[in-house]
Amino acid sequence: MxxxxxxxxxxxxxxxxxxxxxxxxxxxxxxxxxxxxxxxxxxxxxxxxxxxxxxxxxxxxxxxxxxxxxxxxxxxxxxxxxxxxxxxxxxxxxxxxxxxxxxxxxxxxxxxxxxxxxxxxxxxxxxxxxxxxxxxxxxxxxxxLPTPPAKPLTEMLVSTSLPYHEKGDCATSLRQLTALMPEVAGIRTPGSAALEIAYAGLGRFDAFWSQGARLELWDIAAGIVIAREAGCTVTDLAGDPEPANWESLLVARPERHAELQRLLIETP
CATH class of the missing domain: 3.30.540.10 (Fructose-1,6-Bisphosphatase, subunit A, domain 1)
Structure with missing residues (x-):
C-alpha cells in the first residue's frame, strides 16, 4: 500500500x-x-x-x-x-x-x-x-522556498482567475475586482490557476483570490499544498480551510490574509 x-x-x-x-x-x-x-x-x-x-x-x-x-x-x-x-x-x-x-x-x-x-x-x-x-x-x-516578508497592500501584486463567457459569476468578480484595484500595486489574470497559486508561495505573486470563476479541485489542489508549505494561509473567503466545501479561494501571507478577506467580502 x-x-x-x-x-x-x-x-x-x-x-x-x-x-x-x-x-x-x-x-x-x-x-x-x-x-x-x-x-x-x-x-x-x-x-x-x-x-x-x-x-x-x-x-x-x-x-x-x-x-x-x-x-x-x-x-x-x-x-x-x-x-x-x-x-x-x-x-x-x-x-x-x-x-x-x-x-x-x-x-x-x-x-x-x-x-x-x-x-x-x-x-x-x-x-x-x-x-x-x-x-x-x-x-x-x-x-x-524561503518565507518572504509580507508586503503592505499598496505594494502587492495579486493574481486572480476571472470568469468569462458562460463560465462563472461575472458580477461578483467585477465587484471584488473594483474593490481591490485602488488598494494594490497590480492585478494579473494569467490563466493557469495551479501555477499562480504556486507562484504565491514562491513570491512571484503576493496573493491569489477567486470567487466568480469556477475552479475545480484539480485546478487548485497541487497549488494549495505548495502555497501552504511556503507559509501562505489558504482558505475560502469565509475562512474555511477545507477545499471540498469551497466556492471561493484566497491565498496570502498570514499578515495580509484577513485584510484581503475583509476587503473582498465587504464589497457591496
Missing part, C-alpha cells in the same frame, strides 16, 4: 509531470493549429491534454498500482487499496496553450482521505518544478 510519507511518491509525481510536460511542449511547438474539442462553454480539450493525462496515470499506476485517480479528462478511478487519490490536471491553461501563450502547467496532487499531502506544479516551457509535501516545506526544483 502506498505510504504518502514515502520519498518515492513525490519522485514518481515529478517524473510523471515531466513526461506530461514533454507532450505539451511537443504540441506547443507545432506550426499547425492545435485541434481541440469543446466540452462546454469556454471549456476546451486537446489531444495533448488527453495524452498527458494518460501518461501521468500510466507512470503513477506502474509505481503505485493501488492508488486511485481523479483526472480532469478521465474522471474518477477508485483506489484498489487504501484511501490515496492522485488528482490530475494535465494541462492547466488550455486556452493559453491553444493561443500559444507561454503560460500553462501540469498539476498533480495527492489526497489521503480528505487531506492534501503532495503537490507538484510543473511549467514545462521554463522547466520549473514547484513541489511540496505536507509538513516538509515547498521547493522550486531542489531549492527550498
Amino acid at each position: 502506498t505510504d504518502p510519507t514515502s520519498p518515492t511518491l513525490i519522485t514518481t509525481l515529478q517524473r510523471a509531470a515531466r513526461a506530461a510536460g514533454e507532450i505539451l511542449c511537443e504540441g506547443y511547438g507545432t506550426t499547425d493549429a492545435i485541434d481541440f474539442e469543446c466540452k462546454g462553454a469556454s471549456d476546451f480539450v486537446t489531444h495533448y491534454d488527453q495524452a498527458a493525462e494518460r501518461t501521468i496515470i500510466d507512470i503513477v499506476h506502474r509505481a503505485h498500482p493501488e492508488v486511485g485517480f481523479l483526472g480532469e479528462e478521465t474522471g474518477t478511478t477508485p483506489a484498489q487499496a487504501g484511501n490515496v487519490t492522485v488528482i490530475i490536471d494535465p494541462l492547466d491553461g488550455t486556452n493559453n496553450f491553444l493561443h500559444r501563450v507561454p503560460h500553462f502547467s501540469v498539476s498533480i496532487a495527492v489526497r489521503e482521505g480528505t487531506t492534501l499531502t503532495h503537490g507538484v506544479v510543473y511549467q514545462p516551457l521554463l522547466d520549473e518544478m514547484l513541489w511540496a509535501i505536507r509538513g516538509q516545506g515547498a521547493f522550486l526544483d531542489e531549492r527550498r
Whole structure:
C-alpha cells in the first residue's frame, strides 16, 4: 500500500509531470493549429491534454498500482487499496496553450482521505518544478522556498482567475475586482490557476483570490499544498480551510490574509 510519507511518491509525481510536460511542449511547438474539442462553454480539450493525462496515470499506476485517480479528462478511478487519490490536471491553461501563450502547467496532487499531502506544479516551457509535501516545506526544483516578508497592500501584486463567457459569476468578480484595484500595486489574470497559486508561495505573486470563476479541485489542489508549505494561509473567503466545501479561494501571507478577506467580502 502506498505510504504518502514515502520519498518515492513525490519522485514518481515529478517524473510523471515531466513526461506530461514533454507532450505539451511537443504540441506547443507545432506550426499547425492545435485541434481541440469543446466540452462546454469556454471549456476546451486537446489531444495533448488527453495524452498527458494518460501518461501521468500510466507512470503513477506502474509505481503505485493501488492508488486511485481523479483526472480532469478521465474522471474518477477508485483506489484498489487504501484511501490515496492522485488528482490530475494535465494541462492547466488550455486556452493559453491553444493561443500559444507561454503560460500553462501540469498539476498533480495527492489526497489521503480528505487531506492534501503532495503537490507538484510543473511549467514545462521554463522547466520549473514547484513541489511540496505536507509538513516538509515547498521547493522550486531542489531549492527550498524561503518565507518572504509580507508586503503592505499598496505594494502587492495579486493574481486572480476571472470568469468569462458562460463560465462563472461575472458580477461578483467585477465587484471584488473594483474593490481591490485602488488598494494594490497590480492585478494579473494569467490563466493557469495551479501555477499562480504556486507562484504565491514562491513570491512571484503576493496573493491569489477567486470567487466568480469556477475552479475545480484539480485546478487548485497541487497549488494549495505548495502555497501552504511556503507559509501562505489558504482558505475560502469565509475562512474555511477545507477545499471540498469551497466556492471561493484566497491565498496570502498570514499578515495580509484577513485584510484581503475583509476587503473582498465587504464589497457591496
